[in-house]
Amino acid sequence: MNPYYLTLLEKRFPTKQSIVTEIINLEAILNLPKGTEHFVSDVHGEYNAFQHVLRNGSGNVKQKIQEIFEGRLTEESIQDFAILIYYPEEKLIAKKQQFTSQPELEQWYLDTIARMIELLQKTATKYSRSKVRKALSPDFMYITEELLYSNSNELDQKDYYNRIIENLIKLNQAEAFLTATAYTIQRLIVDHLHVIGDIFDRGPAPDKIMKTLLDYHSVDIQWGNHDILWLGGAAGSPLCIANLLRICARYNNLAIVEDAYGINLRHLATFADKTYQDNPAFSPKVNSSQEKIKEDERLLMTKIHQAVAIIQFKLEGQIIKRHPDFDMANRAILEKIWNKGSKIEIDGKHYSLQDTCFQTVDWTDPYKLTDDESEIMDKLVQSFIHATKLREHLDFMMARGSMFKRYNGNLLVHGCIPVTQEGKLESFELKGKSYAGPELLAFFEDNLRKSYAEPKKSTDLETDLLWYLWQGPKSPLFGKHAMKTFERYFINNEEVQVEIPNAYYKLRHDEAFCRHILEEFGLNPDNGKIINGHTPVKRGHKPVMANKKMIVIDGGFSKAYQSTTGIGGYTLLSNSYGLQLVAHQPFTSKWDSIENGTDIISVKRIIDSEVKRQTIAETDMGKELASRVVELKKYLQSK
Template sequence: MRALERAELQEKFPTKEALTTEIINLEAILNLPKSTEAFMSDIHGEFDAFDHILRNASGNIVIKIQDLFSGQMTPQRQKVFAFLIYYPADRIKIVQQHLTDPDDLRQWYLDTFRHLLEMLRYCATKYTRSKVRKALDPKFVYITEELLYGDFSTEDKKKYYAQITDDLIALHTADDFIIALCHTIQRLVVDHLHVVGDIYDRGPAPDKIMDRLMRHHSVDLQWGNHDILWLGAAAGSQLCIANLLRICARYNNLAIVEDAYGINLRHLSLLAEKYYQDNPGFAPKIIRADRQPNPAELSQLTKIHQAIAIIQFKLEGQAIDRRPEFKMQARKLLDKISPDRQTITLGGHTYPLIHGCFQTVDAKDPYALLPEEQDVIDQLTRAFVNSEKLHRHMDFFMAHGSMYLAYNGNLLIHGCVPVTPAGEMEGLALDGHLYKGKVLFDMLEENLRESYATPSQGDDLSTDLLWYLWTGPESPLFGKRAMTTFERYFIADQATHEEVPNSYYTLRHQPEFIEHILTEFGLNPTNGRVINGHTPVKKGQSPILADGKMLIIDGGFARAYQPTTGIGGYTLLYNSYGLQLVTLQPFTTRAQAIADLTDIVTTKRIVEQARARQTVAETDVGRRLRDEVQTLLSLLQEKSGGSEPSA
């Protein structure tokens, strides 16, 4: 919420009485407890796990049920009640199947109304009545408020409330009322959601995640390196499109492109069929047993994978030549291949090539696209730029997203801040100007927004910078010196596969370095924190670094990373009592979770506990509200003839 300008306030509150009422309202809000923020990162298309975490509020709903109903409900009943709140429609069907006696079912409805209203009342205590009203289902605002704030102490009122609940059951609206209450509880338990990058790639349903986020009541997004590919594709970057399609082919996820976003891959498939054969080095990674392609599909995927990879390498060579300022000449590798296509010479060493598929590469002009390849990538670019659903999702990404975010003392960055081994800011030089630190982030965001606003198939700098964000040596979203995609496909020697990370990843263990980063971005180095995603926390490593000033919340949402992390991800909760890191188990399926009451929160670890419960006044919103109060007091003084009001 932004602070309203003086003229707006003057128009909105034209009388002394209106000004006085609003001052009292805002001063009261400033004394409410700070609401709960939740942080997630690196969701990578895993919609079911993501959706479950939103529904269970990172385990917060279970905690509130325990606080409220211990001694009234057994642990098993608490679990059943929690899953009713998570998945109300599904759990109601299960109850109706088991409770065949009408009296038993009616009693269940009455008990459930009472428990849900108690839960809602408990969750609403840190909010104004106005904010709770906005969270209620419009169809049930009147009924909910009557039952939520009612006085049950008199006999007349008891009969009044009993009639309301009886009518809900008799008029067959009890199910809808329960579902509405559950959704309101979910909404109030976590007030604001931060997604610290990488919604896209790896998993099968990033489009569903975007649809869910677009319905969410309060969210911000930081762009991750994988997200940039999709933003870039919508902006017309052929380099981003090629990388995006290669990754989708690699992880058997081309259905996202075709079915979710309506982009026809027929021309690419025909090209692949014409020039490429089966090649084990390009067989897709099968992460899910339920998504095993049949032999014909496997062959097609393998050929498409090769075709788009070669197009990518050619386009990258062209970009490197036209952008010498990117300093990526060492990543031009097609011209290093021997004439017989059997070896490649890199850094004075000659390596045998494996899984070669260079039949469309002209040794005399290795980075030139065949006319057919050019036609395919041009057709794909038009399809991406004109995909209505993709642009709907990317418009939301642009409206709610950023390269970084400073919020309530925390700095949210997906990847890193590029630095030298000594910890000094390093960056990218363009047109004689060196961009580093916060200025680098701002420049890259400005160019991203410019490129997205004017989609182009050309080779303008803003569009090329989108690809640089994906793979450039000074990209804050990539964070490594080079992306060794080519070597991983074609060279067996794993020493060539190494991707050297920026010194940031070593230095971020040191509190002094994190304080340096916080100062660069204008945050308080004493009590601020940096929150990162991007690098999965491996088994045995800690996500809490630099004496709690650095938190890494990529714990393995993506199934591809879970063998490395050993868990199903992390989320972070920041409420009036402090900061908690939540460890998650790998999610199975939605159906199994509902049937077996299988939750995925395993442990909560307190990162920082507030000495005194934090209030709204101590948040960014509180600071804006205090400014607004001062403006209102000034307006009130003018209307009072110059006498000095106080608040």
């Protein structure tokens, strides 16, 4: 046994009895039911919908309530109780207003605390006492444990149990206790959360989502293409910054940059205001949930939108020229423009350009930034690198994140595994080296980690590869042959705007292909599944493919996609009984839930059900615990 490891064991387990106790504890834990995994994807800054799904555990909370109280409570009362668990503070305020006398309110407290404890008992049965204790509010730990492990129907304990609840009410602690217990139930309902990419994008509050995840008890993140723009920006990529600012301006979301993360855009705004004019193609898109934008704000946003778009196209050309290995010469777009900026040649065809804004383009050197543009980008890079709150959020995303994850036999990846039309792993060639499959994703992850850790020391290649992840033809996060941003702005021709997906998206319907991918990632194709985000499942299409080997859970958290998907998003649950896919109705508001009892669960679909309930021993964590037991038994023999 390693001497250093042996020293650690001696410090932690100084006696034989302490070793025996730990072995008994670990082997007992291995026989507990597997905890519930909760999968969400493509949240796109939609904080309120994300919060609701997180609080209700994709319907798990209500399901537990129904299991316990069906036949004892009406459906209306069950829903009312579920909303109390989701939003305890707000629901308690609304509830108090319903009672006309103090005795009525106190009786409601008595009944509700008793039900809350009963629900907590049901929720806690699959965990060790130690794990439950960690989930309890420190303010009520002793009281909760006494209620949780007492038997209210046992004659010797009944008065003891009831007196605790009565005193909570008399001492004005009923609301605080109910609130704390509701959050404990939320935490125990889901053991681990997987976020399969795209926390950031057009939605209004990715910063609030990141704050929620920072405080969440157990979570991992698979980076999405929109997340990479922010990680790349903080790692010092001017082009990632230009792209994310363009998207924020396009969707009237620059407040994320300025207000949420404190990044000053004054120099950009001043430059844009004096350089550009109104342009309908660049007017911000405002969705129905946003306040109507004032005319002066709309005009300035339109000008900023044009300014960062042109900077983006210039910087793209520079990167493409620097790195022929990227094989993106067809996307060096400005040099293809002629006739004083009114015509363009793409793939041998000529097109007229409309709504142009090429005021700062020097046609003798189209990719050169003006002095003002260079100064603006230099300041923005420094602002992104040194933005304290942004860094805190992205540090967490880096610590909990990865390009892909193997977890309990499944492969979690946001976008795709680039493949050829024949289904073979597609290689990315760079400086004489070739990367494909798991090695390709690991290469990009290693590069990102290095660039993010030391943004000031990153080379052009390391920084430019961050942008390649956003729109490179062999990027596993993009998954298309080209991004046609320029064409969508300036060419009124749908044919030239088409973005061709990687063959992965067609082949993932085929079971043999999915099994092949699982094997390439070292997973058992008989038991494993690929869980994807990134591509919204359109109305009428199925999220479960390839004989249940592929599950796509981007179903429309983002309001922009809901007209296409017809729903408000998919989530996935994996518990000891199997896999459930949950379809959600579009989220309205928290207050609609509180006041009207609305929820957003549409339907749960059983994908797989276990004949024998899964235990922790069958999970990745269980294998680690079993390995630890083996080591402890060896150590015990040596004592």
